[in-house]
Amino acid sequence: MSNYYSAVTSSLYVYSPLTNGFYPRALRDVYDDAGSWPDDGIAVSDVVYREYQTLPPPEGKMRVAGADGLPAWGDIPPPTVEERKAEAVTALSVLMAKANAAIAPLQDAVDIDDATEAERASLTAWKKYRVALNRLDLSAAPDITWPEIPA
Template sequence: MFRVMMMNNERYVFSGTTGAFYPLSRKQGYVDAGSWPDDGVEVKEDIFMKFQNPPPGKLRGGDANGYPCWVDTPPPTLEDERRSAALTKKSQLDEAGRIIGPLQDAVDLGMTTNTEKASLLTWKKYRMLLNRVDISTAPDKLADAAQRGKGGGLMPVIEQGKPAHHRKGPSTF
């Protein structure tokens, strides 16, 4: 069975301010909600379809006449960088905790091997070093630390103390 996509010739208004399309058939609902754009320009469905999926590195924006166009994605803000660093740090701390838990259980129950003892010590050291990474200065100090390690961002700093068999790539330190 073949599916045929039929265009219903819906008309839209595009707002360069919001970067969004608004179906004209639903205008009254937007007006009632107070969200109908003041800067809208009418476009046909083919333009609407053309601007649904941005190419890599692009966002939907408005040109000088208010019509949709692709614009470069802005670089991350300092706040974006810090939020990303915080999420990465939390993820890595969670991973370390998941690995340390069973190893510590083996030690507590007297059921550990020498390899497990060594692994537990390495993971605990890694977790302590990771916990000391100050993300409040990201990306400044992280970039400095990464530069010393010939890497980029938070990952080289985090990967530094991680047990070798759990690193995402070869250590740069």
């Protein structure tokens, strides 16, 4: 117990369960002047600091305040409905950009009456795909049936 106590009392950092953050003791005056030194700070050993601040978390985990007030690894929560909708909006934007990039040169060939039958067929397929993308109901995320990208 005395080794733990001496390691903690000579520690360079405190951990705040409220902010789930580490604060260097050497900068306490700066934090005090800013009114942001944590009232709930707990002195932690350098080993704890390194494990929870500098090393990457285990797969699927994130740092949380444990029941004892010290840092611990907790499960990353699943995305919220709003986050899933935002992911769907991003995915739609990427797919639309891809469709637009494919359509532009094909449309140019049609516009100047220089398109092959294969290019005309490809243009039609890409335009149908783009229409299908526009008709998606993103509010159903993550249960969206995405249209198949043309070959």
